[in-house]
Amino acid sequence: DAGVIQSPRHEVTEMGQEVTLRCKPISGHNSLFWYRQTMMRGLELLIYFNNNVPIDDSGMPEDRFSAKMPNASFSTLKIQPSEPRDSAVYFCASSVGGWTEAFFGQGTRLTVV
Amino acid sequence: AQTVTQSQPEMSVQEAETVTLSCTYDTSENNYYLFWYKQPPSRQMILVIRQEAYKQQNATENRFSVNFQKAAKSFSLKISDSQLGDTAMYFCAFMRNNAGNMLTFGGGTRLMVKP
Numbered sequence: 689d690a691g692v693i694q695s696p697r698h699e700v701t702e703m704g705q706e707v708t709l710r711c712k713p714i715s716g717h718n719s720l721f722w723y724r725q726t727m728m729r730g731l732e733l734l735i736y737f738n739n740n741v742p743i744d745d746s747g748m749p750e751d752r753f754s755a756k757m758p759n760a761s762f763s764t765l766k767i768q769p770s771e772p773r774d775s776a777v778y779f780c781a782s783s784v785g786g787w788t789e790a791f792f793g794q795g796t797r798l799t800v801v
Numbered sequence: 802a803q804t805v806t807q808s809q810p811e812m813s814v815q816e817a818e819t820v821t822l823s824c825t826y827d828t829s830e831n832n833y834y835l836f837w838y839k840q841p842p843s844r845q846m847i848l849v850i851r852q853e854a855y856k857q858q859n860a861t862e863n864r865f866s867v868n869f870q871k872a873a874k875s876f877s878l879k880i881s882d883s884q885l886g887d888t889a890m891y892f893c894a895f896m897r898n899n900a901g902n903m904l905t906f907g908g909g910t911r912l913m914v915k916p
Contacts, residue, residue, distance in 0.1 A: 719902050731906040783902045790902050792846035
């Protein structure tokens with residue numbers, strides 16, 4: 689299995705632009721997570737999907753952030769408009785559910801200038 | 802809400818020696834899981850070891866073992882025979898019952914293994 693695949697690996701964009709991060713979970717996994725990693729706040733959960741349905745989005749920082757999971761093999765995290773404080777590494781992770789560990793993608797390093 | 806605290810921002814150890822990374826957590830739950838993840842410079846998050854709270858026996862994975870003290874809410878990671886490839890950030894993480902697989906992470910400990 690190829691693992692969780694995220695794209696792009698690096699993204700540099702100008703303030704105010706729309707940014708879309710993409711994730712393909714491991715086949716057969718029914719839980720998907722988006723995490724954000726910053727020096728100041730560490731690793732934070734942004735949103736959790738189960739069977740393509742958003743279950744907990746309490747970690748989404750504000751309305752500029754939105755996430756979708758149109759099917760079991762694809763999810764997006766969109767920031768519109770982007771701001772410099774959104775600069776971070778964004779991780780997607782998936783799991784089979786239950787008491788199993790999450791498998792992480794390699795992350796997308798976002799830089800907003 | 803759960804909190805996870807790693808009190809050692811940075812640690813170093815000589816190659817082949819043993820090092821212990823500390824983690825404490827705060828929860829009112831009785832059933833939960835604890836994890837240690839490793840993040841090398843490649844940025845990939847890699848599961849090192851997991852512990853079920855209902856199990857009294859400490860988990861072990863090759864050179865990695867934990868000391869789980871449920872009453873003290875402590876979950877330390879011991880790395881034996883440290884190798885240069887163990888150099889990485891290590892994150893302690895908590896997963897509570899009936900909350901999907903959502904993880905709450907500690908702030909991390911940067912471990913440097915010196916030759």
